[in-house]
Amino acid sequence: MTRQKKTRMKVDCSRREFLLGALGAGIAASGSSLLLGSCTRKDWRADSFIVKVSNYKADIASVLLEGFRELGVEAGEIKGKRILLKPNLIEPHVGAGHINTHPNVVRGAVEAFLRFGASEVLVGEGPGHSRDSVLVLEESGLGDVLVEDRIPFADLNYEQGYAVENLGRRTQLASLTLPATLKRADWVVSVAKLKTHHWTGVTLSMKNLFGLMPGIYYGWPKNVLHWEGIDRCIFDINATVKPHFAIVDGIVGMEGDGPIMGEPRHAGMIVMGRNLAAVDATCARAMGIDPSKVVHLAAASGRLGTIRESDIRQRGENIASVRTDFALMEKIHAQRGLRLE
């Protein structure tokens, strides 16, 4: 099976579209209409896989291996490769485990990739809010899992960076500074948490990649990216890093005032796939959210992947069988009007 069942079709770029795109890249203020300005649209097809998982005691590695099979991931693609898993560990808070990707999901992902023949699996994160990665590991519970399973961890916030051209150019940033660990990785896997978010509507596998950006160059909480526009930066980071796979921990997610202060919401599922935009669109629908109304997902559609339901082949469970409407807050601008009809 090819990496992704998709057909790529360039759409002619009109002068008007080009001007809109240039304007969009030159203005820092966020806004969906500007984000949509681009001259390289493609038609995409993608698969996403939904599996019901009732709790974190489940055999998550086996669940993920089933997902690999359903998605056409072959051992030959993984064998001998270095896999970087990027969980969401934005900040720890005792008694609020729903903030971060659950340690057992990370453990399951490590095991699944190793069983598929990966030469090395490492976990890397640059926590967005916390400068203390040891505290994050200790209090999220991930530290014990990493030590027990002898999984290396890279604190991306303090890594030496290397500059690459910003291939997204929705922001004014000509280049992005990425952590050295990324150079060593053959596959970048976003291991995200299913959450609503007060600035971006949702935070799923695409938004999770904010944590790749080293704090020593971008600040805490990634201040440069906030000023450039969070939605635009999500596009730029994903366009530049080109992540290979997404696994979203939706066993217990967060609703309302995410990504920190929201309430836990049991959704009992994991969603995965090769195309992050498609995975996030599936997650959004499963949360009762219209992905086309989420600015960064709409911007990604046709450019970094697809969010159109008709272009996404659902593997495993269908969306209706897992749909759990996550609470949205009317007072939160980014969550207003997102409910799926």
Place this chain on the structure above:
Amino acid sequence: MKGRSSEISLLLTALRSRGVDSGGFSNRPGGEFRVDATGWGAVALAAAGTGEDLLGTARARLASEQQKDGRVSVSPDHPEAFWPTALAILAWHGSRAHREAQSRAVKFLLSMTGRHFVKDPEAPVEHDTSIRGWPWIANTHSMVGPTALSLIALRIAGHGENELSREATRMLMDRQLPTGGWNYGNTFVYGHELYPQPENTGLALDALAGSVLRQDVSRSLGYLESRLTRLRAPLSLGWGLLGLGAWEIRPRKASLWLSESFELQKKYGPYDTTLLSLLLMAVLATGGLASVVEKQEIR
């Protein structure tokens, strides 16, 4: 680690092993020179009153990294990431040879602030966005960490009464959470009070000691005293103890906690140089960071 002298000896040995041939320190074993690691390494060595050779070359290496306008950034190709400037001011303190470099760094900080603006009444954040401090990165909003560190550095260098320093003190007080503590720099978003963080609380308390009334930070002191009993992570514990120390609070079990924090390296591997330095400072500076840096003799 057993006993204070043993703790100091172990930390110094680990710190010395991070020295690089070209001067300064790497952040990881066998790594390349890093500005932030060198800044902290120099501060810790000076506080310990040892390692003259390493300290001298570290200070000189920092000076060679200083740019014309006085800033010291994370790397030459990232001048906007100037947050180590405050660290360099501390590292050069007490060095006659680096007075001029320190003076230019001070001048830079006093000419620099973050992006500030009058808040829209409908804005979802509640802190006063107009009060100036210092940001991590140029052209971004001022945050608690760099503001507190800059304030400590400026005060030690004799500029604590500067107008911007006084405003930054107000900025930190404005960012204090009503239930106690500080985080990276937001208090409320959409009506929810955010969680405090021990490392930022310690930093802010260290920066504010001597400038504000104890009663105005009492909840934060209480939060930190309680929080430290449950953590051994070096950054949080180190800043936590320095922050409490600045207010003359030294938890009875501080030494044990520091030992346990050092031992956590068996679990997570060798700490960054920054963290080793901070632990050493927390062992030495029982009265807060200024208590050891200010006392350094001019040489």
